[in-house]
Amino acid sequence: MTVLDRPGGRTAVGLIVPALLLLLWWALTAAGMFSGVQLPPPAWVAEAAVDLAARGTLWHHIAISVQRVLVGFLIGGALGLLVGSVLGLSRWADALLSPTIGALRAVPSLAWVPLLILWMQIGEESKVTLIAIGAFFPVFTTVYAALRHVDPHLVEAGRAYGYHGVRLLGTVQLPAVVPAMFSGLRLALAQAWLFLVAAELIASSMGLGFLLTDSQNNGRTDRLILAIILLAVLGKISDWLLGFVERWAVRRWA
Secondary structure: OOHHHOOOHHHHHHOHHHHHHHHHHHHHHHOOOOOOOOOOOHHHHHHHHHHHHHHOHHHHHHHHHHHHHHHHHHHHHHHHHHHHHHHHHOHHHHHHHHHHHHHHHOOOHHHHHHHHHHHHOOOHHHHHHHHHHHHHHHHHHHHHHHHHOOOHHHHHHHHHOOOOHHHHHHHHHHHHOHHHHHHHHHHHHHHHHHHHHHHOOOOOOOOHHHHHHHHHHOOOHHHHHHHHHHHHHHHHHHHHHHHHHHHHHHHHHO
């Protein structure tokens, strides 16, 4: 049995690189290779986290960002699953909508910001909508492609048992593409965190994206690095949780 096969082995191995990066970070700052403004020591970042936590603002930044990502991801993922299923199963819908969706997919995220502000002002709706846009396309693409390649013999077997339409989709076709669907969902979740920063540029006063840009404007590199670390950690935790759901779903349906 290797280290990777032991309980907690993969986690321990996965922590090696972050530990080495932390050590390198400390060594570079201790050697004076960077000024405190360019790269503050790890202790300064920790102190910034403690200070923001003591004021209570850190938890508000985290909570509002998690909420925005979760809501946007759920909306975008659900729409991606729906539209991907329709286009993956219908040749007419595919021919009608695929060119338009393909063109919209090429639009950069920041290009949507002024239009969303014009349509939805600067409230939560515009931010969540932008995140949903980011989450939509990975789910749509993977579900659409996977359904186009479902084994036709499997579909015929389902029809032989009397399954048609939505019942055939839910009982035979979607379970057949569960691994691909979750690949799209995990990509969508990562995309949602990426779009979060762009979303919180829309006149936001709270959230990790706001903390990131506000720290840059005020020259607080310690808080800027703290925001980056928090985005990375929260992104990894959310991906781990979705991976747990994926393993359960694969055992249940695949």
